[in-house]
Amino acid sequence: MDTIFAQATARGKAGVAVIRISGPRAMTAARALAGSLPAPRQAGLRRLRNAEGVLLDEALVLCFAKGASFTGEDVVELQCHGSPATVAAVLRALGEQDGLRLAEPGEFTRRALENGVLDLAQVEGLGDLLEAETEAQRRQALRVLSGALGEKVALWRESLIRAAALLEATIDFADEDVPVDVTPEVTALLSGVSTALQTEIEGVAMAERIRDGFEIAIVGPPNAGKSTLLNHLAGREAAITSEHAGTTRDVIEVRMDLRGLPVTFLDTAGLRDSADDVETIGIARAIERATAADLRVFLLDDSGRTEGLAQGPDDIVLRGKADLGDGTTGVSGRTGQGVAELVERIAAILNSRASRAVTATRERHAEAMRRARGAIAEAQNQLSHGMGSTELAAEDIRRAARALESLLGRIDVETLLDEIFARFCLGK
Numbered sequence: 001m002d003t004i005f006a007q008a009t010a011r012g013k014a015g016v017a018v019i020r021i022s023g024p025r026a027m028t029a030a031r032a033l034a035g036s037l038p039a040p041r042q043a044g045l046r047r048l049r050n051a052e053g054v055l056l057d058e059a060l061v062l063c064f065a066k067g068a069s070f071t072g073e074d075v076v077e078l079q080c081h082g083s084p085a086t087v088a089a090v091l092r093a094l095g096e097q098d099g100l101r102l103a104e105p106g107e108f109t110r111r112a113l114e115n116g117v118l119d120l121a122q123v124e125g126l127g128d129l130l131e132a133e134t135e136a137q138r139r140q141a142l143r144v145l146s147g148a149l150g151e152k153v154a155l156w157r158e159s160l161i162r163a164a165a166l167l168e169a170t171i172d173f174a175d176e177d178v179p180v181d182v183t184p185e186v187t188a189l190l191s192g193v194s195t196a197l198q199t200e201i202e203g204v205a206m207a208e209r210i211r212d213g214f215e216i217a218i219v220g221p222p223n224a225g226k227s228t229l230l231n232h233l234a235g236r237e238a239a240i241t242s243e244h245a246g247t248t249r250d251v252i253e254v255r256m257d258l259r260g261l262p263v264t265f266l267d268t269a270g271l272r273d274s275a276d277d278v279e280t281i282g283i284a285r286a287i288e289r290a291t292a293a294d295l296r297v298f299l300l301d302d303s304g305r306t307e308g309l310a311q312g313p314d315d316i317v318l319r320g321k322a323d324l325g326d327g328t329t330g331v332s333g334r335t336g337q338g339v340a341e342l343v344e345r346i347a348a349i350l351n352s353r354a355s356r357a358v359t360a361t362r363e364r365h366a367e368a369m370r371r372a373r374g375a376i377a378e379a380q381n382q383l384s385h386g387m388g389s390t391e392l393a394a395e396d397i398r399r400a401a402r403a404l405e406s407l408l409g410r411i412d413v414e415t416l417l418d419e420i421f422a423r424f425c426l427g428k
């Protein structure tokens, strides 16, 4: 097994840069630079020198023994001064040592998975945590990283294994008269797991929104003030505004943090029958993107028309240019009137949807849970008529348990690994 090293902190100038070394030669390599090492988990200030004795830096050295480290291997972290030249010099000195090489992206985390320090869902959670930009993303990712999905899988799996064991016990005694009918208990165990899985599956779509962001389309007739509102929300001139009806044609996207939720506002072409070819294309795009969005804000003019686009139950309908009206309702991108209330309403709607997210966060999780549910349904089917096969039911249940294990990467995951680790950056 190679010993790997890489800068764990972001590249560029900084106060401190952390260089991480992991593998069987980590301690030897660090000792060669630092002369001596502090006890595990205790920081020690050391002068780092290369093989020629040239002083490279004065750094804090932290050692983690095999079995008690991020990767599960011997790990040393060097907290160097954060200049690119210092980091380059230390990396060079490490690379000159036998058995050491630069880590590939995600390789530290991959070793953590291979050594059983993290399960596959936790690895995904770590990836999401490193990408998290908003509070909701941070909380969701940390929940997964801390092993919440693994804990649930363990409970479901326990129920399934018990159900299968109960059935198998009756198979073993098939020739004798077994007095106890295990079917009620087995049925209860199966339906308990199946219901819990359904709740999780339904939450995945919302968990994905928390990770990838909610889309909110601003739609309405031309000149309602849509682009002006978008610019106010963005705090910059993201879209062109003018007194000409039909100014916006392309969909303009502005990503932001809305009360802790990741959202992308879409400014769209004003909806009307147009004789202009280019505007007509813009209107078709507006309708397409707005229909696919999670939420629509209909900004109306004096006519109050909303035609051209179907309204969803949660969609918000508002008068634009509220500063010109009687001033009681609506929103104004020019003065900001009503914008805080609008943001509050959007946040309330999205937060109530986000609360449906449970623990599972990805389509991969939903897919495994659907497979498990399917296998449970087949087992229930075998048991329900009293004519089905107990053996087949037990086999279905074990299949369900295996589908759940794949969530954590215990089986059949090689193909998934490259895809997952490709998203990691160097040093993680």
Ligand SMILES: Nc1nc2c(ncn2[C@@H]2O[C@H](COP(=O)(O)OP(=O)(O)OP(=O)(O)O)[C@@H](O)[C@H]2O)c(=O)[nH]1
Binding pocket: 221, 222, 223, 224, 225, 226, 227, 228, 229, 240, 241, 242, 243, 244, 245, 246, 247, 248, 249, 268, 269, 270, 271, 320, 321, 322, 323, 324, 331, 332, 333, 334, 335
């Ligand atoms: N008084 C007032 N004028 C506004 C407000 N919002 C926009 N306007 C003006 O109304 C005109 C149209 O604004 P836009 O933001 O371009 O409207 P739009 O809905 O994006 O228009 P299209 O892209 O053409 O569909 C511009 O002259 C704006 O300055 C507002 O809240 N109050």
Ligand SMILES: [K+]
Binding pocket: 222, 223, 241, 242, 243, 244, 245, 246, 247, 248
């Ligand atoms: K306009």
Ligand SMILES: [Mg+2]
Binding pocket: 226, 227, 228, 239, 240, 241, 247, 248, 267, 268, 269, 270
């Ligand atoms: Mg516009």
